[in-house]
Amino acid sequence: MSKQCFGSAHVPLSPAVRAGDFVYVSGQVPVDASGRVVAGGIAEQTEQVMRNIEAALALAGCALEDVIKTQVFLEDARDFAAFNQVYAKFFPTDPPARTTVEARLMIDIKVEIEAIAYKPLRG
Secondary structure (H helix, E strand, O other), X not given: OOEEEEOOOOOOOOOEEEXXXXXXXXXXXXXXXXXXXXXXXXXXXXXXXXXXHHHHHHHOOOOHHHEEEEEEEEOOHHHHHHHXXXXXXXXXXXXXXXXXXXXXXXXXXXXXXXXXXXXXXOO
């Protein structure tokens, strides 16, 4: 099985990596195309993170429908309900398996999400 890396980042990671039929999306943070953290609270930041996940998946030929697992890091567990409202819009049916934890994040943000997608190369 070979590994394919997609995209580039200003830190030493690949936004998406395909290994066989699986695509791994690195933790996405709420930054816009210029690299700035988006203004607003958990709702605005979750929207941006999900758009960034969509973009990383697209680099590897995948979409949100292919996501089978996510891991969510919230800076404050009290944001869980508001986070869920936005997250649910991106997975209206058959949402992926998910783990959500409260964690101190590397930069001053409210949410980071990583994803695993499954999309066979053939068929």
